Amino acid sequence: MHIESLEYFQKIAEVKSISKVANSSHISQPALSQQIQKLEDSLGKQLFLRSNRGVKLTEAGEIVLKYADNIIRTYNKMLSELTEQHNEEIKIAGEYTIATYCLPCALLNMKFKFPGHNYNLISDNSIKIEQDVINDIYEIGFITKPTEENELIAEKVVNEKVVLISPNSYHLPEKINLVDVLDQKFIVLKEDCIIKENFKQALKNIDYNFENINIISRLESTEAIKTLVRRGFGVAFVPYNAVKEEYAANDFQISRVSDYNLDYDIFIIHKKPEFLSDSVKEFINTFKALGKHICY
The missing domain is CATH 3.40.190.10 (Periplasmic binding protein-like II)
Known part of the structure; x- marks a missing residue:
């Protein structure tokens, strides 16, 4: 059973017309009728009584309609969760001037490379950023001095003129x-x-x-x-x-x-690789590789 056929079935049951659903869905009526026939064949039951005045649900059709909405919504929720899995939000903090002037265009460039990434950027002072990265408030921080926190790794990524x-x-x-x-x-x-x-x-x-x-x-x-x-x-x-x-x-x-x-250096700080998601590691490695070109 294809979910598309079930969606068409639900629409036809609502308007009681195969031709109207075909027109609104931009599909030919024979093709839509074939979809419904395949659904009936897969279930082993006739779902509609057809006449010149339209269609009417059979008893079996009433049962299928009762479950169709839940099946379709569950399927769509599954797709949504799968999409969110590939659109992980990466929380980033930067010292004020970095977050305001350097990172916005840099993150836009990163978004072009990784359309599935979503970035949440805030500004703060370096001490707060370090502690928030340690406490998993942010996955990544950008500061202007190497960190002395043993739990964090700091690597120079950009030199700011x-x-x-x-x-x-x-x-x-x-x-x-x-x-x-x-x-x-x-x-x-x-x-x-x-x-x-x-x-x-x-x-x-x-x-x-x-x-x-x-x-x-x-x-x-x-x-x-x-x-x-x-x-x-x-x-x-x-x-x-x-x-x-x-x-x-x-x-x-x-x-x-x-x-x-x-001039001063900008450092990216983060936890050790074993504590990072694949998306965060992907971001860090690409950001470091782009270096000075990330903001242009």
């Missing part, structure tokens, strides 16, 4: 030495982050204190920083992925510090 953005009216060169930007008005994130840490270390290397630079605003987000720079209030160090669209639109300038490397 850091650029100095400035208003177009400042006319800063594309390459600039660190000391040559220290007289600028700076806009920074309120919270500590890898960019601020690397900037502080670079200043320390030239015997300059971070607190001595002219910070005109400490903001909650990179989006807010971009707004102030766009309006001509100062300069800021940001991830290139966070500003490449605005730069292409000529909203502001981009400069690179030539004598100090402010």
Whole structure:
């Protein structure tokens, strides 16, 4: 017995007409009649009494109709569960700038490679991400430093370029030495982050204190920083992925510090392979193989 034949049977029993079901289902009437005949043959019972006015269920047909709905719904539920098996949701957490600017396009590229994957992405701080991966809240995390947690594996996957953005009216060169930007008005994130840490270390290397630079605003987000720079209030160090669209639109300038490397690495963290599903291992291996090309 084919489930398709049972579905046709249910429709015919409802409208009491083979021709109407044939028309609505875009199948020829002889072909549909043949489907019903095969169903009757497989059950060894006549299901319909046919006449010029349509069809009527036999006693056997009434019994089959009673069970048909449950059989069809059970079959569809089975298909749904089989589909969900191949559409496993992978829960991913990333530090704010990674989750906001780097991972969305990266996950879109991964979705093209694995249509059966579904990704649930959130942003958080690195300590929380590490603990949530350990506690199976997320399968994968993206942070800016190698983890020290013994239960986790951390592997470098992408190097994020850091650029100095400035208003177009400042006319800063594309390459600039660190000391040559220290007289600028700076806009920074309120919270500590890898960019601020690397900037502080670079200043320390030239015997300059971070607190001595002219910070005109400490903001909650990179989006807010971009707004102030766009309006001509100062300069800021940001991830290139966070500003490449605005730069292409000529909203502001981009400069690179030539004598100090402010770039940072992005690490993928996860549990040991024996604790991971096949889909998660598939994601991790492909993400690592794509490396720097994952975001472009």
